[in-house]
Amino acid sequence: MRIMHEHDRLDTLRHSMAHVMAEAVLELFPGTQIAIGPAIENGFYYDFDLPRPLVNEDLETITEKMKAIIVRNLAFERKVITRSEARELFKDQVYKLELLDAIEEGEEVSIYSLGEFTDLCRGPHVESTKELRSDAFKLMNIAGAYWRGKETNPMLTRIYGTAWSNAKELRLYMQHLEDVEKRDHRKLGRDLDLFSLHEEAGPGLVYWHPNGARIRQEIENFWRAEHYANGYEMVYTPHIGKSWLWETSGHLGFYKEGMYPSMEMDNADYYIKPMNCPFHIMIYNNSKRSYRDLPFRWAELGTVYRYEKAGTMHGLLRVRGFTQDDAHLFVTPDQMEEEIAEVLRFSLYMLKSFGFSDIAAYLSTRPEKAVGDPKRWDDATEALRRAIEKEGLSYEVDEGGGAFYGPKIDLKIKDAIGREWQLSTVQFDFNEPERFDMTFVDRDGTEKRPYMIHRALLGSLERFFGVLIEHYAGAFPPWLAPEQIKVIPVSDAYDEYARSVVSELKKAGLRASGDYSDNRMNAKIRTAQNLKIPYMVILGEREKESNGVSVRYRTGRQENSIALGSFIKQVQATVAAKAQLS
RNA sequence: GCCAAAAUAGCUCAGGGGUAGAGCGGCUCACUCGUAAUGAGCAGGUCAAGGGUUCGAUUCCCUUUUUUGGCUCCA
Structure with missing residues (x-):
């Protein structure tokens, strides 16, 4: 007999629980359209198109109904049917019909029945609700979710639940959630008087209080010292620039909706910066550059402003104004590989200094629509891959996940309670050197295009601070503690x-x-x-x-x-x- | 931006169609203390903002803003 992995077993249980919930919702709200209901980390969800919006009390009613269904000891019965049978069976379920269309020809169409409820489903499921524990699940919250995750599709009602093998596991999970809540940087930010945000003064804009500023100073001092020690120079650049700059960089073409709107002065439009790179390029282009000068490694704690959509802001982790620990490397093609390896090594060193040791890499490769010579893409992507392998990092490849202007490596760390956060990013840019016509004079006297690499090690100071607060649960190590x-x-x-x-x-x-x-x-x-x-x-x-x-x-x-x-x-x-x- | 919920003192929260409540915190006074809360007193609020219903709205309704949980997005 095949031994099922614990993970698979829980997934199956959770998926079955989703069906039980769907059955409960259909019994309570006849006429509900059902969409999808997968197992997810820690639980499950199901998306519904309901006759009326749900309120929190409904969760209790649904929970009771689910418990009643579980004690019926119903079997999950699998059946393979034909497409036309399925079409007939789900003729009143528009989302199921759409899912049916998405099943490829030749693939079998299976359904699972649970009492009165039949769902189009690949399975697997537990054999019977006997295997489900009515004291080991909890409906967590109600949320809106677009059908198939597309913004233009109708918004469905999603109910999230958590489910476990037994009541003890559920209790442990609930305790874990309490721990997460205690670590919440927004709460600790208030309790420890670290920072604040002010709706009346502008959402998503961070005020660093003296205690928070102490910590930031320590981070910045360390960051600067290490950058000087690793061959970087510091630059300072303006916070606004004329539209010429952003037209040339391409930001106005591609990302205008992400930028704060323009301000007019002396018959010119100025924009507040969403990125530092065009400014660094201005410094590069200020002189004729020789291959003897390269590489340049220019760093700046550059504060940028981006228009994040109203519903997306979250404490320090997603804000509208933030300070990137930014740097740009301008290198000759034959310096590229060594520079990449060095950036990665530096990045790991910095993260480890803050107590993060569990680090994973994500390599994003060339997307469909991309600028730049494919050969350069290949070279750069391979250089990134070799650098990751040289550092012995585990990594995943996100095929086609790179930006249109170049491949990248992102580093994710795990915090004290195992949550992943993306911090460092190292990105190639084949776009801006073209657009700004950057050159250096090579050994043979001809002008060539330098490679350009964007990198941020901590990401942004605001976000990094938020992650640090949660990682340490506010109990900072003495070197960072505002008051020692x-x-x-x-x-x-x-x-x-x-x-x-x-x-x-x-x-x-x-x-x-x-x-x-x-x-x-x-x-x-x-x-x-x-x-x-x-x-x-x-x-x-x-x-x-x-x-x-x-x-x-x-x-x-x-x-x-x-x-x-x-x-x-x-x-x-x-x-x-x-x-x-x- | 979308779905849902919420907004009452610095914080955590109770209340409710008839002039606003607690604990903590703050201030004042007394106490002079040995490893996680000494006691007493005082101050502190346009009940998010704007509009409507009503004799009267913080309470009911609408709009806006912000926040929370998701979705989407994240150069």
Whole structure:
């Protein structure tokens, strides 16, 4: 007998659960048109065209109905039928008829029946609802979804559910969701006073508060130092440019709807920048370039603005104004491969410095519509592939998934609870060097076209910050923590000693402050703990007498009456190592 | 942009056709404290905005804005 993998088994169970839900919805809402209902990660969904919109209370009713169906111990019966039989069977189900048309000639058409409910379906399913547990599923939410995912198609009502083998697994999953909620960067951003967004001042535009700005400064300082150390130069470029620039780059032709609208001045249209690259090209084209000058590696923390559709914004993760950790490499064809490998190595180094070690690559190749010589595409794509392989990364190929102007590598990291986030991107560009007529004079005295590579390692600082907050659940490692040390005198009799300790800590380059409120020590600790400050220094009679400190770590660990100097050294070492408290 | 839900104090939330409530936070005072909340008092709101229904709207209706969960998009 074939042993089914756990994954397949759960998928089957979830898919069957989707059928049970469809049966329940059809019983409760006669006349409903049903579309598709697959298993997905953690559960299932089914899309319906319902006689009326659903409200949240309906989920309870549907849940009860599903439980009633499950206890009926109905069998899932598979049958292979002909096309015309299927057409007759689903004559009132317009979406099923459309799906039927999409099944290729020669492929068999199968249906599954569950009680009164019959669905066009490839299967597989569990044998009977006996195998489903009515205490191991939960309907999660109602959402709109376009039929077949196309914006021009009608909007259907999608019901999402989660389903597991047993009640315990469901409970664990619900706990996981709670954990995710606790990590939500929007909540932590408020609680830790890191950033804010203001509807009255413009949606999708981020305000970095002092605490958030501290973290950003640390990230930026590290980023700049590493870029200089890796052969990059910094540039600064304007935030707006005349329409000439964007016509030449092609942005006005291809991406105008993604740009903030123009402003007119002195009979010219200016646009706020959605990308930094045309500006970097202006610097390149400012002089005649020789092959001896190349490669150029120019980096900029460039703030760009893009018009994201109203419904798509999400905290820091999807915003309208953001700062890319951008760089452009202008290289000769024979430098390309080494440069790509180097960018990838650098990228991995940067990500690992922030505690991300589980990294996967995605290689996107030439799409149908593309600019540039196919030979160059092949060369570039192979260079990207070799670079990935050289770094020993696991990768997937997205055939035809590249931008029209060049192939790319995206890197995705996994955070502390296993969620994937795309951060780095390395993209070839065969478009802009043409459009801006970029050249360099080669060894043989002729003018040639340089290769151009766009790359962002962290993506954007806003998005990266959001990911970091969720990754660390707000408990930043000391090198990033906005406040590293809270000095807590046990009563105001020790405020003076506390001030002298704070002053020593600051002299040592550490971020520290004292809590001189009239709260009790317990309350001060609680406050500091809730702010996830890595170190708490407790000062009372014992410490004052011995001229030492007692340390309470964020983790709960304690070290009593140690010398201030050795504490400082220890913190400095942790900061220098960019280590997390364990 | 589309579907649905939501918007009440800085935060979390209760309430409800007749002048607005709690906890936390803030401020003031008392307490002088040893590893996750000392006590008391005070202040704080055009109930998102605009329009309508009504004798009267924060409450009901409409529009707009924003937010949330999805869909689409993401150069």
